[in-house]
Amino acid sequence: MSQNLDPADDIVAYNRAAWNSQVRKRNRWTIPVSPEEIERARKDDWRIVLTPEKSVPNTWFPDFRASSIEVLCLAGSGGQQAPILAAAGAHVTVLDNSPAQLAQDQLVADREGLAIKLVLGDMADLSAFANASFDLIVHPCSNCFVPNVLPVWKEAARVMKPGANLLSGIVSPIVYLFDDQLLEKGEFKVCHRIPYSDLTSLSSEQRQAFRDDDEPFCFGHTLTDQVGGQIDAGLAITGLFEDCWSDWPISEYIPTFIATKATKGK
Numbered sequence: 001m002s003q004n005l006d007p008a009d010d011i012v013a014y015n016r017a018a019w020n021s022q023v024r025k026r027n028r029w030t031i032p033v034s035p036e037e038i039e040r041a042r043k044d045d046w047r048i049v050l051t052p053e054k055s056v057p058n059t060w061f062p063d064f065r066a067s068s069i070e071v072l073c074l075a076g077s078g079g080q081q082a083p084i085l086a087a088a089g090a091h092v093t094v095l096d097n098s099p100a101q102l103a104q105d106q107l108v109a110d111r112e113g114l115a116i117k118l119v120l121g122d123m124a125d126l127s128a129f130a131n132a133s134f135d136l137i138v139h140p141c142s143n144c145f146v147p148n149v150l151p152v153w154k155e156a157a158r159v160m161k162p163g164a165n166l167l168s169g170i171v172s173p174i175v176y177l178f179d180d181q182l183l184e185k186g187e188f189k190v191c192h193r194i195p196y197s198d199l200t201s202l203s204s205e206q207r208q209a210f211r212d213d214d215e216p217f218c219f220g221h222t223l224t225d226q227v228g229g230q231i232d233a234g235l236a237i238t239g240l241f242e243d244c245w246s247d248w249p250i251s252e253y254i255p256t257f258i259a260t261k262a263t264k265g266k
């Protein structure tokens with residue numbers, strides 16, 4: 001299914017169809033967890049990622065068994081984090097822009113008898129939720145699919161309870177600097193500026209190739225928007241680690257992902 005999209009068109013609608021298509025193509029980030037992983041999570045032996053390789057430290061999570069913990073998986077569908085957290089004892093809501101990705105969470109919920117609330121929506125608009133609804137927000141690498149990340153942080157901070165944490169995966173802007181085609185041959189040629197947008201930085205032929213393959217369009221945000229944006233939304237950065245995706249040649253030289261923990265004051 002190929003779509004036509006000009007920069008002025010609706011990126012939320014385009015990326016929704018593109019992610020639906022990624023599910024059909026079995027993209028890594030659309031593959032649900034196994035029954036064995038759920039079984040282990042029920043016994044409190046579990047891990048989740050926000051970035052490709054490193055697990056989130058256990059110390060970043062509250063005790064899901066001690067009290068009723070409301071978790072929002074923000075733009076985090078795909079049958080991965082949400083069912084693990086539900087099996088670990090959290091009350092989980094998932095908001096995502098792709099019905100096919102949400103269906104992956106429903107599939108695991110049905111298979112495992114887990115309760116997960118599914119909400120179709122845009123991460124920049126959390127009007128489906130009241131102020132101070134969640135104890136924890138888990139936001140895996142997905143804000144690279146929106147042109148402006150600042151409303152995401154603002155909305156996340158609004159729906160967090162006092163003392164709640166926001167755990168986010170961030171793609172480092174450095175990955176957007178280089179010519180993609182040369183990168184595949186191991187050559188690093190800087191040719192893009194940050195902030196980066198597939199819509200304005202790629203040639204019309206390259207954008208057409210994305211459309212033909214139903215590839216989502218991406219955006220590379222500055223660290224001012226990614227980290228400063230969380231602080232400006234009223235949160236304090238209380239944890240950070242870096243990660244890599246070993247498949248990417250640049251990972252040999254510098255970490256390409258950042259995970260942050262941000263805390264709302266009490």
Ligand SMILES: C[S@@+](CC[C@H](N)C(=O)[O-])C[C@H]1O[C@@H](n2cnc3c(N)ncnc32)[C@H](O)[C@@H]1O
Pocket residue numbers: 012015016019029049050074075076077078079080081095096097098101121122123124140141142145146
């Ligand atoms: C790389 S996947 C992340 C989910 C995955 N479970 C993980 O571990 O990273 C990116 C997700 O962002 C979602 N997404 C893209 N644009 C969105 C938007 N504007 N609002 C909400 N979700 C969005 C996609 O539908 C997709 O499920």
